[in-house]
Amino acid sequence: MRAWEISGAFGLDNLKLVTREEAAEGAPGRGQVRLRMLACALNYRDLLMVRGEYNPRQALPLVPLSDGVGEVVEVGPDVTRVAVGDRVMPLFAQKWLAGQPTKGDLRSTLGGPHDGTLQESMVLSEEALVRVPDYLTNAEAATLPCAALTAWSALVEHGAVRPGETVLIQGTGGVSIFALQLAKLLGARTIVTSSSEAKRERARALGADETIDYVADPSWGKTAKELTGGVGVDHVVEVGGAGTFAQSARAVKPGGTISLIGILSGGASKILLTPILMQNIRVQGIFVGHRAGFTAMCRALDEHAVRPVVDRTFPFEAAPDAFRHLKAQKHVGKVVIDVAG
Numbered sequence: 001m002r003a004w005e006i007s008g009a010f011g012l013d014n015l016k017l018v019t020r021e022e023a024a025e026g027a028p029g030r031g032q033v034r035l036r037m038l039a040c041a042l043n044y045r046d047l048l049m050v051r052g053e054y055n056p057r058q059a060l061p062l063v064p065l066s067d068g069v070g071e072v073v074e075v076g077p078d079v080t081r082v083a084v085g086d087r088v089m090p091l092f093a094q095k096w097l098a099g100q101p102t103k104g105d106l107r108s109t110l111g112g113p114h115d116g117t118l119q120e121s122m123v124l125s126e127e128a129l130v131r132v133p134d135y136l137t138n139a140e141a142a143t144l145p146c147a148a149l150t151a152w153s154a155l156v157e158h159g160a161v162r163p164g165e166t167v168l169i170q171g172t173g174g175v176s177i178f179a180l181q182l183a184k185l186l187g188a189r190t191i192v193t194s195s196s197e198a199k200r201e202r203a204r205a206l207g208a209d210e211t212i213d214y215v216a217d218p219s220w221g222k223t224a225k226e227l228t229g230g231v232g233v234d235h236v237v238e239v240g241g242a243g244t245f246a247q248s249a250r251a252v253k254p255g256g257t258i259s260l261i262g263i264l265s266g267g268a269s270k271i272l273l274t275p276i277l278m279q280n281i282r283v284q285g286i287f288v289g290h291r292a293g294f295t296a297m298c299r300a301l302d303e304h305a306v307r308p309v310v311d312r313t314f315p316f317e318a319a320p321d322a323f324r325h326l327k328a329q330k331h332v333g334k335v336v337i338d339v340a341g
């Protein structure tokens with residue numbers, strides 16, 4: 001089988017297409033299944049991993065990517081949760097099934113430290129798989145394990161967003177677009193920030209009630225608060241990190257929640273803690289989510305026929321181009337790689 005590996009050293013130039021012996025993995029063991037991978041999708045974490053910026057001590061070689069979908073083609077003894085022919089999505093954190101994570105759960109992630117989905121075949125535990133809702137295409141299903149589940153964990157599992165509340169969403173990347181779609185499903189009012197008029201227009205077409213150009217309006221946190229009549233937003237989907245957190249704290253209402261998800265603008269900054277303390281603001285770190293949440297999210301998506309937004313699909317042989325497209329940050333939604341062709 002073929003796989004893309006980061007080998008020798010970090011960097012996109014060191015992402016190489018290699019051939020591996022499928023037999024080297026052996027037949028699926030007890031409780032395991034073999035997947036023929038159909039599609040996978042990129043997250044910003046994957047780009048950082050390839051560049052060596054996410055975990056410089058990550059052992060190489062490494063198959064990148066954490067999002068994906070595959071077809072069960074072989075099952076080991078005692079497998080009962082899935083069957084040959086099922087389309088399934090691997091969990092990002094393979095051992096995190098429910099509840100609060102352990103250190104072991106957090107270290108069981110695909111695309112680092114363990115090999116990820118950018119390969120033609122994988123052997124995984126049946127416990128680490130979730131069935132695909134039938135209405136989704138392979139490309140759409142490939143986007144769910146990380147980006148969609150992260151948004152679900154932020155707004156539903158931790159945020160408990162209710163109808164009529166206001167959610168401020170930064171940008172139009174994978175997590176942000178899913179957050180927009182889920183917030184609308186939950187009956188919330190949404191405000192989306194983007195420096196691109198084309199992206200803001202796309203966000204409005206997807207249901208954004210208000211949009212803000214954060215470059216033209218550097219005090220966008222204040223503007224977001226004014227759009228709520230001065231009350232403040234109930235929930236902020238914070239994907240920017242250090243460079244945007246101060247404005248998020250300015251936008252949120254007393255007692256509101258900031259879901260800390262990404263570090264697009266950096267991961268280290270001096271943060272003034274007084275507003276968080278004095279206004280009873282909750283800052284919740286979001287590390288994707290567990291299988292129970294993934295399963296619940298798929299039921300909700302299926303019930304409402306929510307279609308993931310796929311920006312562009314690249315062939316398997318052009319995987320480096322998919323990374324370059326993600327790096328350019330011109331996408332809306334998810335960047336996908338077609339593995340099966």
